[in-house]
Amino acid sequence: MNSLTIKVCKCFLACFGLVLLSSNVMAQAYPIKPIRLIVPFPPGGPTDIVARPLALLLGESLKEQVVIENKGGAGGSIGADLVAKSAPDGYTLFMGTVGTNAINGSLYKQLPYDMTRDFTPIALVATAPVVIVVNSSDRIKTLAELIAEARSKPETIAYGTAGNGTPGHLTGALFESTTQIKLKHIPYKGSAPAVTDLIGNQIPLMFDPIQSVLPHITSGKLRALAVTSKTRSPLLPNTPTVAELGYPQFESTAWWALFAPAKLPEPITKKLRTDTEKIAQSAAFKERLGNLGVQPNTDFKESLANFQTSEIAKWARVVRDSGATVD
Incomplete structure (x- = not known):
C-alpha cells in the first residue's frame, strides 16, 4: 500500500468518524x-x-x-x-x-x-374501529340479517356516511365487496347530520367511526351490528367483529x-x-x-x-x- 493510498484511507476514516460523532451529538x-x-x-x-x-x-x-x-x-x-x-x-x-x-x-x-x-x-x-349501526327500532337485528336482505334487494338499502371518501364510506364499500352485496351510499356533510337522520329513521343504516355513534348506542337509540376492527372494542364488548361473523380477513380502522x-x-x-x-x-x-x-x-x-x-x-x-x- 503506497503513501497516497494510506493518506486517502486515513482521510476517509477521519471523515467517517466525524459523521458518526456529529450524528451522536x-x-x-x-x-x-x-x-x-x-x-x-x-x-x-x-x-x-x-x-x-x-x-x-x-x-x-x-x-x-x-x-x-x-x-x-x-x-x-x-x-x-x-x-x-x-x-x-x-x-x-x-x-x-x-x-x-x-x-x-x-x-x-x-x-x-x-x-x-x-x-x-x-x-x-x-x-x-368503524361501527355498523341501525336504528334500535329497525327490524334488522344482526349483521347476517342485513346481508341477507341486501342480497335479496340489491341497491335498495341506503347507508349514510360523513361524506365521499371518508373512512365510513370506504369501509362501507369494502364491506360490499367482501360480502358481495350492493348497498346505496348516501353521503352527508359530516357525521352529525347523518346520525340525526339515522335516529329519525330517515336512513336505515350507517357506517361511522365509533366515537361519533357511541353515545347513541349507549343511550339505546342506535343498535350496533358489528365493529370493523380485528378484535372487539373494549367499549362495545358484546358487539361482534365483522371478522368473527364469517369474514375473517375483514378489517377497517381509522x-x-x-x-x-x-x-x-x-x-x-x-x-x-x-x-x-x-x-x-x-x-x-x-x-x-x-x-x-x-x-x-x-x-x-x-x-x-x-x-x-x-x-x-x-x-x-x-x-x-x-x-x-x-x-
Missing part, C-alpha cells in the same frame, strides 16, 4: 427548542383528541415543549403538504391519519404531496400515526420513535384518550412503514372499486 442535543406538531384538521376532532395528549407526554419525555398547530382543509392535505415541505430537522412533526397517509393518494385527482416519499414514518399511535418530513436524520428518528412507542403503551396516554373508543397502539412488531404500505394498497383497491373521487 445531534441525537444528544435534540431538541433544543420547541417542536410543532401539525394536526391537519380543526380543533376538537378525533385527530386533535389523539394529538394533544401525545404532544403533552412527548414534550415531557423530550424536555421541550411540543406545540399543536391545527392546519385543516382539503381532507387533511393542507397540513400534510405543509409538513412535506418543511425542513427535516425534527422540529416539525405531523399527526398523520388513514386519510392523509393511506387513502388520499387514490382519492384525490391531484395531491400536492406523496404519502410515502415525502415523510419519515415514526410510529403508529392509536386506532379506532388510525393516527406520527410522521416527520422525509430524510429526517436517523438519530432523531430513533429518539422520536423510542419515546413515542413508550408513550403509546403508557397508562397516562390511555387515560388521556378517555372513553371515546380510540385505542392506543401497544403492538410495535410491525413497522409503521410496512403497515402504511399495506394500508395504501388496500384502500387503493377500495377507492378504485367504489369509484370515489374528490377534486
Whole structure:
C-alpha cells in the first residue's frame, strides 16, 4: 500500500468518524427548542383528541415543549403538504391519519404531496374501529340479517356516511365487496347530520367511526351490528367483529400515526420513535384518550412503514372499486 493510498484511507476514516460523532451529538442535543406538531384538521376532532395528549407526554419525555398547530382543509392535505415541505430537522412533526397517509393518494385527482416519499414514518399511535349501526327500532337485528336482505334487494338499502371518501364510506364499500352485496351510499356533510337522520329513521343504516355513534348506542337509540376492527372494542364488548361473523380477513380502522418530513436524520428518528412507542403503551396516554373508543397502539412488531404500505394498497383497491373521487 503506497503513501497516497494510506493518506486517502486515513482521510476517509477521519471523515467517517466525524459523521458518526456529529450524528451522536445531534441525537444528544435534540431538541433544543420547541417542536410543532401539525394536526391537519380543526380543533376538537378525533385527530386533535389523539394529538394533544401525545404532544403533552412527548414534550415531557423530550424536555421541550411540543406545540399543536391545527392546519385543516382539503381532507387533511393542507397540513400534510405543509409538513412535506418543511425542513427535516425534527422540529416539525405531523399527526398523520388513514386519510392523509393511506387513502388520499387514490382519492384525490391531484395531491400536492406523496404519502410515502415525502415523510419519515415514526410510529403508529392509536386506532379506532368503524361501527355498523341501525336504528334500535329497525327490524334488522344482526349483521347476517342485513346481508341477507341486501342480497335479496340489491341497491335498495341506503347507508349514510360523513361524506365521499371518508373512512365510513370506504369501509362501507369494502364491506360490499367482501360480502358481495350492493348497498346505496348516501353521503352527508359530516357525521352529525347523518346520525340525526339515522335516529329519525330517515336512513336505515350507517357506517361511522365509533366515537361519533357511541353515545347513541349507549343511550339505546342506535343498535350496533358489528365493529370493523380485528378484535372487539373494549367499549362495545358484546358487539361482534365483522371478522368473527364469517369474514375473517375483514378489517377497517381509522388510525393516527406520527410522521416527520422525509430524510429526517436517523438519530432523531430513533429518539422520536423510542419515546413515542413508550408513550403509546403508557397508562397516562390511555387515560388521556378517555372513553371515546380510540385505542392506543401497544403492538410495535410491525413497522409503521410496512403497515402504511399495506394500508395504501388496500384502500387503493377500495377507492378504485367504489369509484370515489374528490377534486
